[in-house]
Amino acid sequence: MGLQRYKQKRNFSRTPEPAGKVEKRKAVQMFVIQKHDATRLHYDFRLEMDGVLKSWAVPKGIPTTRGDKRLAAHVEDHPLDYGDFEGIIPEGNYGAGTVMVWDTGTWEPREDDPVKALNDGKIKFTLHGKKLEGDWTLVRMRARSEQRGKDEWLLIKSGEDIKPISAKKDDESVLTHRTMKQIARSKREPGNPLAKRAVRRIHSSSGSRRRHGARLSRAAAVWKCANHGKLKDAQSPFAVRLKTAALQSRNTRHSTTARRKTRTSSSR
Numbered sequence: 001m002g003l004q005r006y007k008q009k010r011n012f013s014r015t016p017e018p019a020g021k022v023e024k025r026k027a028v029q030m031f032v033i034q035k036h037d038a039t040r041l042h043y044d045f046r047l048e049m050d051g052v053l054k055s056w057a058v059p060k061g062i063p064t065t066r067g068d069k070r071l072a073a074h075v076e077d078h079p080l081d082y083g084d085f086e087g088i089i090p091e092g093n094y095g096a097g098t099v100m101v102w103d104t105g106t107w108e109p110r111e112d113d114p115v116k117a118l119n120d121g122k123i124k125f126t127l128h129g130k131k132l133e134g135d136w137t138l139v140r141m142r143a144r145s146e147q148r149g150k151d152e153w154l155l156i157k158s159g160e161d162i163k164p165i166s167a168k169k170d171d172e173s174v175l176t177h178r179t180m181k182q183i184a185r186s187k188r189e190p191g192n193p194l195a196k197r198a199v200r201r202i203h204s205s206s207g208s209r210r211r212h213g214a215r216l217s218r219a220a221a222v223w224k225c226a227n228h229g230k231l232k233d234a235q236s237p238f239a240v241r242l243k244t245a246a247l248q249s250r251n252t253r254h255s256t257t258a259r260r261k262t263r264t265s266s267s268r
């Protein structure tokens with residue numbers, strides 16, 4: 001539990017990945033799947049639970065046909081901030097390689113107590129993402145895990161079949177619409193700071209803050225951004241305008257007039 005193992009494995013002065021912290025539990029929980037071209041290509045499947053992202057590495061990707069099973073190695077918890085991490089982990093660091101936000105959205109447990117379900121080694125859930133919509137189940141392989149000294153699970157498609165993911169969709173970020181190659185080429189924007197700032201701006205100007213009366217986490221804003229499909233490209237005029245607005249509002253925070261002004265300039 002917690003982020004000790006996550007922090008132990010990384011030197012945050014040498015990787016653009018977020019250091020992060022354990023956050024308060026939210027009403028709406030996010031999921032994120034990151035395509036990660038490390039030593040071996042795999043998909044990192046992450047469910048928000050207890051203020052962190054519970055994580056599994058799935059080498060063969062997400063099953064779409066009912067009953068199909070994929071090996072999912074349970075790995076260390078990641079901070080919620082990791083949910084919008086896209087970019088390059090530099091050589092010599094843990095998990096060096098290209099990371100793409102492959103899909104993100106919200107998830108719902110099918111059980112009353114998902115934390116207990118997870119601890120018991122079987123959890124059923126529904127994903128509401130950009131690419132994935134439907135039911136899946138994670139099941140711990142107890143005997144195999146004990147034998148091999150690893151925590152190995154199966155990610156199983158439950159519920160109904162969904163349309164297989166096309167090769168084009170499989171190679172497209174839901175956050176920035178970039179391909180793995182395009183992300184890999186963008187060496188000078190580790191962690192894609194422009195996209196992050198844009199997401200933050202979307203978050204702080206969104207009506208949801210007023211509706212829920214509380215600040216949603218930045219990570220929760222990611223799926224919102226992705227779902228609205230606004231952030232086509234970190235370099236797009238939209239993203240750049242958001243960045244400018246974010247900088248403006250930072251200088252004049254808590255001033256209603258200024259906030260109104262930046263809102264107008266970002267929606268123009």
Ligand code: MN
Nearest residue numbers: 036044057095
């Ligand atoms: Mn990984």
